[in-house]
Amino acid sequence: MAYFPFFIDIQDKHCLVVGGGAVASRKVNVLLSFGVYITVVAPVICDELKELEKEEARLILLEREFQTTDISQSFFVIAATSNATVNEAISVLCKQANTLVNVADSRENSNYLFPSIVKRGDVVVGTSTSGNSPDLAKWVRTQLEEAIPDYVAELTASLGMYRDVIKERVPSKEKRKEAFKELLYLGMKAQGKVDDTMLEKVLKDLK
Template sequence: MAYFPFFIDIQDKHCLVAGGGAVAYRKVRVLLSFEVYITVVAPVICKELKDLAKTEDRLILLEREFQATDISQSFFVIAATSNSTVNETISTLCKQANTFVNVADSKEKSNFLFPSIIKRGDVVVGTSTSGNSPDVAKWVRTQLEEALPDYVAELTENLGKYRSIIKERVESETARKKAFKELLCLGRKAEGKVEDAMFEQVLKDLEDWNEN
């Protein structure tokens, strides 16, 4: 069964990561780029996580065994311990509490999947094989990374500045779509740069198009 890619705002939400090894570290690194507050709990925590915590105020490390009360303030939970029994316990507790949980080695025990992610500014692409093959998900991500231009984040940010203005100044839905498309083409040619002069030219072209 294919899983639906449900994009959700997790900024300033609280996440619990159970496990202190390489898998936990990789997931923590990704999540921090989305400005999440993360608590890692594990009896042994790897050096990479400890080093990361020195520079990340949003990351708290608790070097001890997982406790059932750890999930109480969490919006979502990642179970990434090396103990399948502990992971299953975490899964059960989260589901009973209606809390999102991802068990790193078991899609059956998860109620959401952690995709292979590309993040360039506000452009986010998540690839998933619905838990069937993480290697395929990574391969697809690599193909997409190679296809995306380096300026995609700058282009997206710049186009976003003009989106609301176009909605205010252009009444026709057809004309709006034309304006967005033309501005995108100009921005791509300029490798991400979108300036007021380009925007005004697009509006002028629209006026000429409407007259015809």
Template sequence: MAYFPFFVDIEGQDCLIVGGGNVAYRKVLVLADYGVRIRVVAPELEEELTELEKRFREEGRGDFLTLICRKFEDRDLEGADFVVAATEDEVLNHRISALCRESKTPVNVVDVQAECSFIFPALVRDGDITVGISTGGSSPTIAQYLKRRFREAIPEGFGELTAELGSYRELVKEQVDDISVRTELFRAMVDEGIARGCRLSREEAQEMIRRRLER
């Protein structure tokens, strides 16, 4: 099966994770950075999850992680935008997958590709830069290898440079009408920013625009 790599805004969405072990904990850690409201349902919860919930409350993010210590019930699926089945019970995982598919709710059953309607990629993130790597479930080891290589390939501070250049886009659009010249300028800014140690101030960007317009 070929998986198409959608990049979706999931901030504020409701995610249900069924299972309270280490796998569920890792999924919570991945999703928490994206502003997802997460419910975890399991009869037993790892200590790491309860500690994480406590930390969220202390940080004023208590609404983003809810732990429910009981067995899964079908009604738990109500209101979920997407679901992760991370239990050790294959029968339960299959049932959750079937219920989600019936209601057309995206579902991921950990380590069982055939039961998934979406899968988690190996992620590399640096600020606004996100790289998602997948082998379609064929070889998670290769996905992790590529993740390490991508992480090594991204220069230190590249995420910050990306944010800086993003803030200059309107500056360029306001002063440069020609799209081809804009493209040339953005490429030049990337090269200049990398040469300056992944830094390019607004004044330096403005000077580059001025020089280009004087040609």
């Protein structure tokens, strides 16, 4: 059964990551770009995370064993230790507390999956094989990374900025659709650049 891809606002939410190795580090790096507060708990924490903590105020590292009370303030949890028994125990605790939990390499113990992500500003594409083949998910992500240009981030921000202007100045729903499509087309041609001149051209052409 395929998993449904919810897109959820996790900015300023609290995440607990149990484990301090390479897997934990990869997930932490992705999550920080979404504005999450992260606490990492592990007896040994890798140098990459220690360096990242110096730069990221939202990241806290606790070099100690996991404690059951650690999950109490967490919106979601990632269990990424090298001990399957510990990971499973964390999963049980989280499910009992109705807390979202992802266990690395164990969809059976997870109630959400961590997708393979392509992010260009506010454009986010998450791919998943429902845990069947992480390598395939990574391959799909690579294809998307090559297909989606970097300028999409700037283009998305600009289109969002002009969206309200168009809605205010164009009463007709059908005309607004035309305007949105035309502005997108012009922005794509200009490799992400959208300005007032383009907007006025689009609005003039509608008349």
